Amino acid sequence: MREELYQQTILEHNRNPRNFKKLEGATHVAEGYNPLCGDHLWVYMKINGGVIEEASFEGSGCAISKASASMMTASLKGRTMAEAQVLFDEFHQLVIGELKPDERPHHLGKLAVFSGIWQYPARVKCASLGWHTMHGALEKTKSVSTE
Amino acid sequence: MSSFDAHRYRAEFPNLRINVHGKPLVYLDNAATTLKPRCVVDAVNAYYVTGVSNVHRGVHFLSEQATAAFEYSRQVVRQFLHAPKAHEIIFTKGATESLNLVAQSFGRQFLKKGDEIIISYMEHHSNIVPWQMLCEQAGCVLKVIPINERGEIIFEEYLKLLSRKTRLVAVVWVSNSLGTVNPIKAVIDQAHRRGAVVVIDAAQGVTHAPTNVQELDCDFLAFSGHKVLGPTGVGVLYGKEKWLEAMPPYQGGGDMIKSVTFSKTLYNALPYKFEAGTPPIAEVIGLRSALEFLQTINWEGMKAYKQELLDYGTQKLLSIDGVRLIGTARDKTSILSFVVDGIHPHDLGTIVDQDGVAIRTGHHCTQPVMEFFKVPATARASLAFYNTKEEIDVLAGAVVRAKEVFHA
Known part of the structure; x- marks a missing residue:
């Protein structure tokens, strides 16, 4: 039996996404688009001295992509760019089922709610879109696309 | 009520006998590909x-x-x-x-x-x-x-x-x-x-x-x-x-x-x-x-039966609050493209799948159509002559359940 995908935390973030706005004065911005399902979002960050002071996103997509981007922005605030990179790598391993949150130390916190998504291969890209976009913004890539 | 006997034909499709997530398969993705009869x-x-x-x-x-x-x-x-x-x-x-x-x-x-x-x-x-x-x-x-x-x-x-x-x-x-x-x-x-x-x-x-x-x-x-x-x-x-x-x-x-x-x-x-x-x-x-x-199929009977399925499905889906049909042509085949207020088609697709219902969600390789109707994607139930009204009921029930999950 697969783990339930639509857990309360995810549904709640979908209904009330955090930091769901364009960020004035952002230093790092990227656009993410999944042409297959039409999910389309922008990630904004204000980075000062290597620290992410603020992060936000806007756009449209399914509950998984929206909740994932929402939780991501909440967890990025106050992290250094290097920490964001670590989190990106850990989240990536999480959604492809390579990182089991109960089995080894990690920095994911509440993001571990996505631990069951690898059992829904068609939806992994939904959970990753915001993260790839954030990663693109860190590397100053203007537009990223996941399929 | 047409005299077309879908159940007689269902017996010829071994794939209809499988269970998906513990539920009998309800295959409503025939526009993507049809199931294959045993003779094939x-x-x-x-x-x-x-x-x-x-x-x-x-x-x-x-x-x-x-x-x-x-x-x-x-x-x-x-x-x-x-x-x-x-x-x-x-x-x-x-x-x-x-x-x-x-x-x-x-x-x-x-x-x-x-x-x-x-x-x-x-x-x-x-x-x-x-x-x-x-x-x-x-x-x-x-x-x-x-x-x-x-x-x-x-x-x-x-x-x-x-x-x-x-x-x-x-x-x-x-x-x-x-x-x-x-x-x-x-x-x-x-x-x-x-x-x-x-x-x-x-x-x-x-x-x-x-x-x-x-x-x-x-x-x-x-x-x-x-x-x-x-x-x-x-x-x-x-x-x-x-x-x-x-x-x-x-x-x-x-x-x-x-x-x-x-x-x-x-x-x-x-x-x-x-x-x-x-x-x-x-x-x-x-x-x-x-x-x-x-x-070997009586095409007149098949066409009438598919029309009956289309009419039943149309009425059944539209009876659910927040459902909108995309594509309401006067001359239409048994394809129901729809969106549900507050639920993205992909979320809908995953949730109805939990009830064993296979529908297509996405832009169906027709992005200009999606753009015309101002939707990123739709859910699509495409009905074949081996589908039944009972299966449409399962789909409708699954859509209602999705609405409950999403409080939509």
Whole structure:
């Protein structure tokens, strides 16, 4: 039996996404688009001295992509760019089922709610879109696309 | 209530007996691919178990047997389409390749700079992109027939687009994302009055109504085997002999030649000129079984039954608060494209899947249609003659459950 995908935390973030706005004065911005399902979002960050002071996103997509981007922005605030990179790598391993949150130390916190998504291969890209976009913004890539 | 007995046919589809996530499969994704009756599986299997051989090559028993079976399939396809001649039937790997073949072989031979190609707004990407590629290569101009809010082509606009410059019209018979049945006979007649050649994408059409290419008088018609109960990997292009004869080969290789020397290669006759390399033999043999199976069905009864399913599904879905249908054409096949307020189609697709319901969610390879209706994607239930009202009830129940999950 697969783990339930639509857990309360995810549904709640979908209904009330955090930091769901364009960020004035952002230093790092990227656009993410999944042409297959039409999910389309922008990630904004204000980075000062290597620290992410603020992060936000806007756009449209399914509950998984929206909740994932929402939780991501909440967890990025106050992290250094290097920490964001670590989190990106850990989240990536999480959604492809390579990182089991109960089995080894990690920095994911509440993001571990996505631990069951690898059992829904068609939806992994939904959970990753915001993260790839954030990663693109860190590397100053203007537009990223996941399929 | 029609007398069509869907349950009798359901017994022929082994795939209907599986469970998905512990629930009986409710397969409502027939526009993507249909399930396969046992006779098709058996025919493919028989070829691989006791009949393997290449075609048009050897003189040994198996090769002659495979060649005969392969060519008999061509006759069955000819009858299915009511084509005058068997060599007007070209086997391809699918409707997509059939359309690309026409674009590249006919298009590059006969279309020149400034010539106009007309398609419709509701085309599948496979009937858009090949023409865009041709336009880039040959300097032609692509014109698009607009659609109305119901998802029907606006015929007066089509007439306005037709001109002396129109060289080719490529239109879908039945839309895969909207269910719209286009008035292709009228489309063809009007194009012919202007001397334009007409290509029909019949991928969804050939299961909607009997196909008679002579009555339609289309110049080309394409469909895929896997959408008519047949195997994947095989498709058909019908073309009028006069065009096929005049067209250069699409691909080079074995089987499509008469003789090869380094100074001069002579091409084979129709249909082999367009069938380079070893064809999908097992799939062609399976396609024959699929078409023979379809021919055992009373099509009038089937059409009435599918209409009944469509009406029932329409009414059932619309009775759910927040459901909106995309595609409400007056002449429509049994395809229900819909969106639910507050739920993204992909979330809906995942949730109904938990109840064993297979629907398609996405843009269905028709991004311009999505853009026209201002939705990123839709959920699509496409119904076949083996579906039932009970299955539509399961879908409706699953949609209601999704609304509860999302408090939508």
